[in-house]
Amino acid sequence: xxxxxxxxxxxxxxxxxxxxxxxxxxxxxxxxxxxxxxxxxxxxxxxxxxxxxxxxxxxxxxxxxxxxxxxxxxxxxxxxxxxxxxxxxxxxxxxxxxxxxxxxxxxxxxxxxxxxxxxxxxxxxxxxxxxxxxxxxxxxxxxxxxxxxxxxxxxxxxxxxxxxxxxxxxxxxxxxxxxxxxxxxxxxxxxxxxxxxxxxxxxxxxxxxxxxxxxxxxxxxxxxxxxxxxxxxxxxxxxxxxxxxxxxxxxxxxxxxxxxxxxxxxxxxxxxxxxxxxxxxxxxxxxxxxxxxxxxxxxxxxxxxxxxxxxxxxxxxxxxxxxxxxxxxxxxxxxxxxxxxxxxxxxxxx
Amino acid sequence: xxxxxxxxxxxxxxxxxxxxxxxxxxxxxxxxxxxxxxxxxxxxxxxxxxxxxxxxxxxxxxxxxxxxxxxxxxxxxxxxxxxxxxxxxxxxxxxxxxxxxxxxxxxxxxxxxxxxxxxxxxxxxxxxxxxxxxxxxxxxxxxxxxxxxxxxxxxxxxxxxxxxxxxxxxxxxxxxxxxxxxxxxxxxxxxxxxxxxxxxxxxxxxxxxxxxxxxxxxxxxxxxxxxxxxxxxxxxxxxxxxxxxxxxxxxxxxxxxxxxxxxxxxxxxxxxxxxxxxxxxxxxxxxxxxxxxxxxxxxxxxxxxxxxxxxxxxxxxxxxxxxxxxxxxxxxxxxxxxxxxxxxxxxxxx
DNA sequence: TTGGCAATCTGTAACGTTTCAGTATATTGC
DNA sequence: GCAATATACTGAAACGTTACAGATTGCCAA
Numbered sequence: 001x002x003x004x005x006x007x008x009x010x011x012x013x014x015x016x017x018x019x020x021x022x023x024x025x026x027x028x029x030x031x032x033x034x035x036x037x038x039x040x041x042x043x044x045x046x047x048x049x050x051x052x053x054x055x056x057x058x059x060x061x062x063x064x065x066x067x068x069x070x071x072x073x074x075x076x077x078x079x080x081x082x083x084x085x086x087x088x089x090x091x092x093x094x095x096x097x098x099x100x101x102x103x104x105x106x107x108x109x110x111x112x113x114x115x116x117x118x119x120x121x122x123x124x125x126x127x128x129x130x131x132x133x134x135x136x137x138x139x140x141x142x143x144x145x146x147x148x149x150x151x152x153x154x155x156x157x158x159x160x161x162x163x164x165x166x167x168x169x170x171x172x173x174x175x176x177x178x179x180x181x182x183x184x185x186x187x188x189x190x191x192x193x194x195x196x197x198x199x200x201x202x203x204x205x206x207x208x209x210x211x212x213x214x215x216x217x218x219x220x221x222x223x224x225x226x227x228x229x230x231x232x233x234x235x236x237x238x239x240x241x242x243x244x245x246x247x248x249x250x251x252x253x254x255x256x257x258x259x260x261x262x263x264x265x266x267x268x269x270x271x272x273x274x275x276x277x278x279x280x281x282x283x284x285x286x287x288x289x290x291x292x293x294x295x296x297x298x299x300x301x302x303x304x305x306x307x308x309x310x311x312x313x314x315x316x317x318x319x320x321x322x323x324x325x326x327x328x329x330x331x332x333x334x335x336x337x338x339x340x341x342x343x344x345x346x347x348x349x350x
Numbered sequence: 351x352x353x354x355x356x357x358x359x360x361x362x363x364x365x366x367x368x369x370x371x372x373x374x375x376x377x378x379x380x381x382x383x384x385x386x387x388x389x390x391x392x393x394x395x396x397x398x399x400x401x402x403x404x405x406x407x408x409x410x411x412x413x414x415x416x417x418x419x420x421x422x423x424x425x426x427x428x429x430x431x432x433x434x435x436x437x438x439x440x441x442x443x444x445x446x447x448x449x450x451x452x453x454x455x456x457x458x459x460x461x462x463x464x465x466x467x468x469x470x471x472x473x474x475x476x477x478x479x480x481x482x483x484x485x486x487x488x489x490x491x492x493x494x495x496x497x498x499x500x501x502x503x504x505x506x507x508x509x510x511x512x513x514x515x516x517x518x519x520x521x522x523x524x525x526x527x528x529x530x531x532x533x534x535x536x537x538x539x540x541x542x543x544x545x546x547x548x549x550x551x552x553x554x555x556x557x558x559x560x561x562x563x564x565x566x567x568x569x570x571x572x573x574x575x576x577x578x579x580x581x582x583x584x585x586x587x588x589x590x591x592x593x594x595x596x597x598x599x600x601x602x603x604x605x606x607x608x609x610x611x612x613x614x615x616x617x618x619x620x621x622x623x624x625x626x627x628x629x630x631x632x633x634x635x636x637x638x639x640x641x642x643x644x645x646x647x648x649x650x651x652x653x654x655x656x657x658x659x660x661x662x663x664x665x666x667x668x669x670x671x672x673x674x675x676x677x678x679x680x681x682x683x684x685x686x687x688x689x690x691x692x693x694x695x696x697x698x699x700x
Numbered sequence: 701t702t703g704g705c706a707a708t709c710t711g712t713a714a715c716g717t718t719t720c721a722g723t724a725t726a727t728t729g730c
Numbered sequence: 731g732c733a734a735t736a737t738a739c740t741g742a743a744a745c746g747t748t749a750c751a752g753a754t755t756g757c758c759a760a
Binding site: 379380381382383386393394395398417419420421422423 | 737738739740741744745746747
Binding site: 087089092093097104109112131133265268271293294295298299 | 434
């Protein structure tokens with residue numbers, strides 16, 4: 001093809017990337033010494049260390065990842081495992097940015113490992129572990145009894161989950177307090193005089209389904225309101241399904257006067273359903289929704305929102321995984337993000 | 351830590367990953383032969399080849415990435431370079447899924463390389479090339495005269511751009527025909543009797559800014575409509591800025607009766623601005639907007655949309671990069687996606 | 701003087717792969 | 731019957747790194 005490499009003598013203006021050998025030649029030292037000097041090993045003289053590091057910086061030395069990986073097994077890779085069909089859209093972009101933010105000044109790269117609805121969620125994790133493709137893994141859509149977490153714990157590979165598990169096993173996680181979200185939402189609606197509340201839940205198998213449902217139920221009985229069940233509809237369902245089901249529900253005799261939604265996209269469908277049935281948001285029914293980017297108030301200014309920060313989640317998850325890799329006890333790498341309260345927007349004209 | 355590796359005899363139930371050496375031992379062949387047999391080299395006997403491949407499959411052999419990478423320089427990595435602040439949200443998730451879809455049954459991994467507003471966009475690309483961290487690169491936010499494309503072309507590293515360049519250099523790209531989008535939008539609005547049209551453009555420096563503006567201008571004169579300039583506002587501006595500017599524009603004597611928006615998020619702001627000024631969408635003004643996920647019609651059913659498929663873009667870009675890596679001529683790896691026309695939604699009750 | 705020891709530095713091997721330069725055996729041509 | 735050649739295989743070297751097991755030097759105590 002186009003290999004016009006100028007193959008002059010070794011030390012002449014070779015365009016190749018510098019290696020330890022290059023540094024060794026330039027400093028007149030052995031490669032071992034150079035290797036150690038660069039990582040501040042104790043048996044290297046102070047001056048030598050400085051000299052090597054100076055030269056390394058000057059010529060822009062960067063360790064060859066393949067060399068390190070082959071020799072040590074360290075990949076310097078964090079893998080984010082994602083479901084390519086069911087993740088919340090903004091989740092993907094925000095969590096990626098959160099992760100990259102944290103690993104930016106580390107040698108780590110982020111690889112995205114996908115899996116589809118039809119696959120066993122354990123597949124990508126098994127692949128990563130078996131091929132030793134990552135030093136750490138981040139998974140989402142965590143389940144109370146999560147085979148992936150159990151598997152990685154068994155294999156001893158550092159990981160963090162977005163969402164908690166409930167298996168009596170300790171591992172790093174970051175979670176949003178969905179119990180608090182649902183409870184606050186109920187209280188807020190009750191405070192507005194709403195009495196018959198409905199909940200559009202997270203997907204039934206996931207951990208935060210329980211948290212959300214529990215927060216909803218507990219607060220319901222606390223404020224003495226009643227539930228209008230949405231049945232099996234969750235935010236994983238299609239826009240059309242949620243919309244139709246909402247309209248159906250609104251046309252009943254006993255219809256909800258308050259709805260709580262666990263995701264912004266579902267909320268769009270809910271509002272559409274409400275209006276399909278001929279009711280008006282803010283008058284006939286109020287809706288509290290989680291959102292991860294600040295768009296719902298543009299959609300309908302009557303919407304009440306609770307913000308969940310996925311970028312923060314990404315950062316926390318990355319920090320946790322790096323921490324575990326670095327030797328920190330996994331039990332101390334858990335964090336829970338509290339909702340900042342229900343936010344109502346005011347229209348310019350109001 | 352927990353290294354309870356059972357270090358029995360070589361051939362006994364060693365838990366380590368199989369390597370070529372393992373295969374060589376099991377088949378009684380040399381590692382060279384095994385290596386060649388696995389890649390269908392011509393100088394290997396047919397039966398030997400089959401035997402080796404069978405055993406390899408049986409014990410689940412997978413080549414060690416570090417070994418291959420160190421020896422050959424091949425990373426089996428595609429890098430997607432993203433701006434962590436200015437990409438369209440759904441773009442990130444969709445394009446990633448599109449890419450992963452294509453590389454799923456290849457040995458390739460996808461790494462996400464971020465850069466921020468404050469950095470030179472060339473930085474991450476330079477890093478990737480200098481450290482040899484990827485076999486191929488995908489970039490977005492392409493400019494007519496794009497230093498990144500020029501740089502990678504000089505260095506001979508395969509890449510593909512989302513959006514075309516205009517430097518007289520040939521390289522793979524995938525682009526949405528934004529000229530056609532803007533032109534069709536204008537024609538559609540003109541067909542509805544709209545005469546004073548405004549355009550919320552893409553960011554001024556990017557390639558598709560020109561395409562969009564040109565399509566808009568050409569169609570304007572074609573249908574004999576006039577432009578109400580939005581000035582420097584682009585979809586990169588904040589929701590609030592776009593909203594205020596729209597309201598401002600709508601309050602003028604000569605206000606637009608049709609607006610074209612290059613992104614869904616901007617459209618939300620535009621509609622808010624329209625309503626801030628006391629006008630009604632669909633009556634006083636019509637809006638045609640690009641969208642990449644099917645949500646705008648839930649927002650306001652009067653909105654007119656043109657769909658852009660970012661997952662397709664991701665797939666096409668991945669295919670292009672892989673093609674180039676595989677030796678296909680870069681000039682034949684270019685694709686342009688045509689808009690499917692302006693879509694109006696019908697409300698159930700209409 | 702000698703032995704011991706700390707402080708620095710070094711060569712070799714190994715990680716798993718592919719490539720280069722062979723070697724051994726069978727087959728062909730004449 | 732012998733060289734030439736094709737077929738099928740092999741060992742050694744190399745990619746860049748780190749770990750192991752020394753080597754060299756100077757200094758100090760005995």
